[in-house]
Amino acid sequence: MGKRRDLNGLPNSLEQRYFSTLFWWDKAYMADWIWNAAIQKGVTDIEIDILQGNVDPKELEIKPIVAQFSKLRETITRTLDSNNFPTDFIVDAKFKIYISQKHKTLRLLSCQASVTDREGNLYEGKIYTEKAYGTPFKVFPVSLIDRIKGLIKK
Numbered sequence: 001m002g003k004r005r006d007l008n009g010l011p012n013s014l015e016q017r018y019f020s021t022l023f024w025w026d027k028a029y030m031a032d033w034i035w036n037a038a039i040q041k042g043v044t045d046i047e048i049d050i051l052q053g054n055v056d057p058k059e060l061e062i063k064p065i066v067a068q069f070s071k072l073r074e075t076i077t078r079t080l081d082s083n084n085f086p087t088d089f090i091v092d093a094k095f096k097i098y099i100s101q102k103h104k105t106l107r108l109l110s111c112q113a114s115v116t117d118r119e120g121n122l123y124e125g126k127i128y129t130e131k132a133y134g135t136p137f138k139v140f141p142v143s144l145i146d147r148i149k150g151l152i153k154k
Contacts, residue, residue: 002083004121007090010079011113011125014050014072014093019111019130023071025064028134033064035109035132037139038099048095050076062139076115092116107132 017023023030037060038046047056048065050072055061077087097111109132113125 002085004117006083007079007085007115007117007123010076010090011093011115011123012128013079014075014115015095015111015113015125015128017075018068018072018095019128023068025067027137028064029132030065030068031109031130032132032134032137033062033139034060034097035099035107036137037062037065038097038109039104039136040139044099044101046095046097046099048097050093050095051090064139089117090115091118 019030021029025033028036034046038044041057041059043057043060046060048054049056050069053066053069055065072093076090076093080087080089093113093115095111095113097109099109108129111128111130113128115123117123
């Protein structure tokens with residue numbers, strides 16, 4: 001078995017890969033999908049469970065956000081293989097994403113990845129800040145009720 005310190009960079013690798021240009025989906029990058037979906041739903045805290053394939057809150061568990069999880073799991077497996085760990089050594093891998101109201105106008109979100117091994121050791125990545133660069137777009141269809149509410153506010 002490898003040395004645990006060799007896994008310290010895994011959370012940062014997962015973050016960088018997920019928010020890279022390689023993870024383009026349909027019309028936008030992951031930061032744009034997460035940002036636009038969260039803003040539209042009024043969400044500021046998001047947790048992504050890479051191994052289980054879940055997003056909390058569930059309303060953000062949409063195909064563009066979850067479609068790349070298999071590539072992230074592949075990154076975990078390759079890292080374990082190259083460092084002489086069994087492929088089931090990592091039992092938990094999550095992103096905690098936060099949208100600060102303070103940085104809302106800048107369209108910034110922050111993310112911290114954490115990975116836990118089967119012996120209970122926690123590996124935390126650096127807090128990664130990403131900007132949603134693309135033009136804002138609607139992720140979810142706007143319902144008739146939401147349209148009426150928008151008209152009433154005006």
